[in-house]
């Protein structure tokens with residue numbers, strides 16, 4: 001993983017979105033663009049307005065003049081609601097949860113300037129080890145491109161995305177994906193609907209599928225992610241699920257490759273120092289430590305034979321038996 005030497009971006013007005021961050025040079029995929037400590041942390045973003053406001057006022061006392069100035073200049077979604085005071089409105093707009101299932105959050109001055117995209121070019125992660133927020137490039141980013149993150153935990157069909165962003169963040173999304181011309185938009189919509197349908201099928205069939213069916217669904221989902229140019233946490237997630245399923249059947253060879261692939265993409269989006277990366281490294285070394293190891297018995301082991309290129313993928317995702325992969 002490469003680390004940007006100096007800030008590879010600057011802030012400017014972006015039409016229709018307020019301020020945003022713009023790349024000042026080409027940023028290769030996997031680059032750590034930002035590693036930011038929180039201005040302050042809160043134990044829960046869900047605490048009542050009065051308690052939260054009192055907490056922030058006390059935090060602001062510890063800040064420098066420049067930090068205070070930067071805080072009050074942040075975006076405030078609640079500025080039109082007279083009963084919401086601006087200190088609280090700014091916090092509500094910009095506080096970021098450390099994890100989807102964790103109540104804790106923090107306020108990050110730089111990250112707060114990043115706009116949302118339904119097809120983002122960066123990924124953010126709270127690193128519990130370094131206690132910093134990191135931003136990594138999901139793909140090569142060109143000089144002059146806006147740096148974007150997703151405010152959603154996963155993508156979905158446009159009606160759901162737009163409704164979610166309007167309800168939770170009070171804006172109408174003006175990202176590249178939501179602004180696609182009708183033809184291109186329909187193709188993307190179809191792919192996103194297909195992903196949602198596969199996710200449902202996997203959830204519904206959880207526990208009842210045959211191994212091959214589960215792998216086939218995951219393979220299909222991965223292919224659609226690639227077509228749709230989704231490179232975010234969905235990619236390691238697909239590989240982690242495939243790894244868990246391979247573990248259930250004690251399928252040693254596939255489990256190792258899925259763990260390795262999940263690890264490679266996790267490093268791109270979170271960096272070598274992420275705890276999740278450390279966990280995956282452990283699984284690459286020792287698959288049978290996984291809690292689901294052999295829960296469904298043991299799949300007949302494939303013979304160890306040399307395979308090349310697409311043969312490996314066809315075999316890995318269960319598209320072909322080892323024999324068919326080798327006999328073309």
Ligand SMILES: C[S@@+](CC[C@H](N)C(=O)[O-])C[C@H]1O[C@@H](n2cnc3c(N)ncnc32)[C@H](O)[C@@H]1O
Nearest residue numbers: 017018019075112113114115116171173174175
């Ligand atoms: C956390 S702030 C991001 C930085 C903000 N643009 C600023 O000027 O500080 C979130 C706000 O930015 C705007 N925004 C972010 N992503 C957007 C998008 N995709 N389309 C339109 N507005 C967006 C919305 O007003 C949203 O409430």
